[in-house]
Amino acid sequence: KAVDSEFKANRDSSKYPAEAWKTYWTALTAAAKIAYGPFKKANLGNYSDDNLTAAITALETAVKALDTASTTPSSGSATVTPAPIEAALKAAGDINYQNFDLYAYWAYEKAMKAGNAIIDAYKGPVAPEKYIDGSSLSEAEITAIANKATATYKRAIVASMKAPSIEAQNAYMDAVKAYKAPSYSELEVRNSAKNIAWYASFLKSAAVKTEKQFLDKEIKAAKAQDYKEADYTAGSYARYTKALAAAEALNANAEALQSEVFDVKYELEIAQRALMPKSASALEAGAYTELEAVIAQAKSIFTDNSAYTFDASKADGLTETEAYAKLVSVLGYEYTDEKGNTANLYSGSAENYAANDRFYSNVVAAQIDAVITNLKNAMAPFVCKYVAVPTTAGSNEGVSVTESASLITGVTPGSLATADDVLARVTAKDSSATTLNVAANAAGLYGTGATATLSLKSSGAPVAIYTVVIYGDVNGDGVVDGFDASSMDLAINNKAALTGAYKTAGGLATGKVDLANYGLVVDAAYGGAAIAQK
Known part of the structure; x- marks a missing residue:
């Protein structure tokens, strides 16, 4: 009671002689250690009646001397801030409960929570901020990331932040009206800071012995699996070997926590x-x-935006700035966090999706298609100034370059064996500013799924990507045969997935991979009517 009474007295040290205050503070600290200090059997003697009486007497004597030495009332209105508590918490650092006896940690946690409660009381109501869906970053943190980006990215990121809701703003105003400034005394604040420092130092003698037997078992179990690098993707195997090496290193470290x-x-x-x-x-x-490939093209809209013009008719009523905001939200923006890890501002973005491998299935194939479609829709208002066009030979064959769908169609089945075969049919319209490069499809061939990328000569940035589609060629080998019929059969019966250009190739004129189009592919594969490529 004596200690609590003094904590609530709100004494201001500047109002008293230094020597009297020093004597008072020493007596108060000694009494507080007995009243609040961590109880251990080894220190049982500290809690004897004689010690308790002596501590109280010393405190009462110091209080009387303090009051006698000053004409200022003992209860003043000193300006109090939680700065000592903040300093104590910072000095204590990040304390993990796993490293200490729980009774000691709980005592520290109690002091820490009490200190944070005082800090929060001084903060008062916190105004709602702008935010990005799915991100835990504050408005200041997001703005700091945006400030490090290029001008176009910065413009988009800032515009993508959502304003707090009317409900949140009203709740804040109500909280402001109801808020009352805290009335903690200087001693209460200093006591809280001292408690935090005291219990943090006490933890040093309460560290637990590090047990490693379960870590050792996990290491041995992992090694027993004899994982083969050749069986797994490079990224997942690299993560495993890194984790194993870290576990072995720590297992051998005598100082490990x-x-x-x-x-x-x-x-x-x-x-x-x-x-x-x-x-x-x-x-x-x-x-x-x-x-x-589509992600790379979308990035060029930000990095080489001079190659694009904004078409308001394709923006669904959005302004140019709003269209940029939508695009960056759908595309994503990678940054380096405070721990040096790569993170993405937009959790639901195409970049974030592509950063994670998945077990391939029809569901994943449909997800990828949806991500691509969503990204292309967000890119639609930004029209590239540069295009690819059919060559004379390509035009004579009936080849078309469809800008809206970014497709190369009209190619005769069986005519594309190399990249040069593709380039013989399409070319960059402005060859002084752009170049066209052809890449094989996933099977290493130049049928359906092969791409022709139009890139700026100045930066190498891809500004348009055209995909070859040969109707009926759903496996990408460039011809229409029984293998395509088999692939369509599997897709129709949900035993395999056709996505992207391959799905387009199987959809023929109707756009659907169904029994009707399957019949046309079977007919063409076995000598019947050829499938129209226009």
């Missing part, structure tokens, strides 16, 4: 579960190839 042991053991478990067999990988199957 219990929390560190837990972290490396957990990462080793997760890394094993995340091992992706090459045979099941969407990335290895080439399912991300088109998505990655």
